[in-house]
Amino acid sequence: MDFLEMLKTPEAISTLIIIASAGMFITLERFFPYSKDHKFLRNGFFNDLVMYTLFQSYVLAFAINFLIKWMDDTSGLSRLQLVSDWPVWAQLVFFTILHDFYIYWFHRWQHRSKYLWRMHEAHHSVTAVDWLAGSRSHSFEILVNQTVEFAPIVLLGAAPEVALYKGVIDAVLGMYIHANIDVKSGPLVYIINGPEQHRWHHAIEIKSGGINYGTKLAIWDTMFGTLVLPKEKPKGYGITDPYPLSDSNAPILAQFWQDFLNYFKQQAYIFRPMKQTQEA
Ligand SMILES: [Zn+2]
Ligand SMILES: [Zn+2]
Numbered sequence: 258m259d260f261l262e263m264l265k266t267p268e269a270i271s272t273l274i275i276i277a278s279a280g281m282f283i284t285l286e287r288f289f290p291y292s293k294d295h296k297f298l299r300n301g302f303f304n305d306l307v308m309y310t311l312f313q314s315y316v317l318a319f320a321i322n323f324l325i326k327w328m329d330d331t332s333g334l335s336r337l338q339l340v341s342d343w344p345v346w347a348q349l350v351f352f353t354i355l356h357d358f359y360i361y362w363f364h365r366w367q368h369r370s371k372y373l374w375r376m377h378e379a380h381h382s383v384t385a386v387d388w389l390a391g392s393r394s395h396s397f398e399i400l401v402n403q404t405v406e407f408a409p410i411v412l413l414g415a416a417p418e419v420a421l422y423k424g425v426i427d428a429v430l431g432m433y434i435h436a437n438i439d440v441k442s443g444p445l446v447y448i449i450n451g452p453e454q455h456r457w458h459h460a461i462e463i464k465s466g467g468i469n470y471g472t473k474l475a476i477w478d479t480m481f482g483t484l485v486l487p488k489e490k491p492k493g494y495g496i497t498d499p500y501p502l503s504d505s506n507a508p509i510l511a512q513f514w515q516d517f518l519n520y521f522k523q524q525a526y527i528f529r530p531m532k533q534t535q536e537a
Contacts, residue, residue, distance in 0.1 A: 267418055271425045278429045282388040282436045291439045291452055291490065292386075299385035300505040301393070304516035304523075310392040312520075317399050324400075325408050338414035348415045349422055353473065356406045356423075361477035363402070364470045375527045376401070382502060382523070384495040386459045391431040396524060430473050435459075446486065447479045453486060454478065460491030501526055 263269055286295070329335050340348055367377040379395040394402075406427075410420050434455035442451050454469040468485040471478045478484035501522035503515035 267421055271421050274425055275428045279388060279432060282432050282438065286387060286437045289439045291437045291456060295385060295387060295437045297387075298509055299387065300503060300512065301383060301385070301516060301519075302389065303513040304503070304520055305383070305389045305392045308517065308520035309394070310389070313396055313399070314392075317396060317403070320400065321403050321407060324404055325411050328408055329411055332412065334412040335414045341414045341416070345416050345419060345422075348410075348419045349426075352406075352410050352415065352419060352423060353426060355409065357471070357473045358477065359405060360402065360472055361470050361481075363405075364472070365483070367398075368467055368470070371531070378496060378498075378500065379523050379526075381459060381496050382500045383459065384493070384502065384505075386435050386456055386494045387437040388432045388435060390459075391435040395527060397527065426473070434472065446475060447484065448475055449473070450475045454484065456494070457485065457487060457491060459494045461493040461495055461497065462491060 264273075283297070286297075340351070343351070364377075367373040376395050376398040380391075380393055380398070383390040383393050406423070407420055410423065430450070434450050434452060436452050437456075438452055440451050440453055442449065442453060445451075446453055450469075450471045450473055454471065454475055457463065458469040468483055469475075469478055470483055475484060501519045503512040503519055505512070507515065
C-alpha cells in the first residue's frame, strides 16, 4: 500500500480528525480564552502530551485489547452478533449513551469513595486546564473505563469501525470539555457537556470536584441534580493535596524532565498509605 492509499484507511482518517481537532481547539484557545493568563507550554505539558497521550495510550491499548479478547474467547459472546443487524450509526449512538451513563455514575462514585478517588486524583492534579488536560488519567482508571467501554462493543458483535469512531468521539469531546475556550452554549448547556461545566469540575474551590460529573452528555447532571454553573470563573484548578508535579518556576526543559519522572511517581502514588488521602 502506498502512502496516499494508507492515508485513506479509517485508522488514518480517525488520527487526522483528532489532530485537526486539536489544532482547531488550540487556535480557538488563542482567540477566545476562558482563562486569560493561560500559557500553551504550561506546567505538566510534557507529562500530558508525551507520557499520557502517547506512551500510556500505546501501552494500555495492548493490555485492553488482550483483556477483551480473553473475555471473548472464554465467553464466545461476539459470535451471537447481537447488534450486528443494526445500522452503524445506531450502534454508535447506543454504545455512546450506554457508556456515558456508566461513566457519570462511576465518576460520581470516584469522587465519593476514598479508594476510588486514588485512581482519579491524577486527572484532577492538572493545575492548568486546557485542550490537553483531559489526557491525564491514571493507567488504572483508563484500564477500568476503557475495558467497560470497549468490551460491550466487541462482545455484542458491533461493526469493527464502531470502536474506532467511538475512540474519535472520546478524543475530540475530551479535548473540547477541558479546552480553555470561553464557550457560551445557551440552553445546550443542559444537554451537551463543554468547558462551561467541566472547567468548574476541576476548580480548586470545589473540594474533590463534587459537581458536573458528565463527560459527553450533560443530561445526567441535569437529571440527577449535579449540574452547577456559577456566574464567575474558578480561581484556579487542581487539588490542594501534595501531588508529584513539576516545578512551574523551573526552565521549561527541566520541567519536561521532571514531567517524565513524575509520570512514574504518579502511577506509584496510588499505593501510598491511605491516611494521606484527600477526603473525597
Ligand atoms: Zn476533566
Ligand atoms: Zn472528576
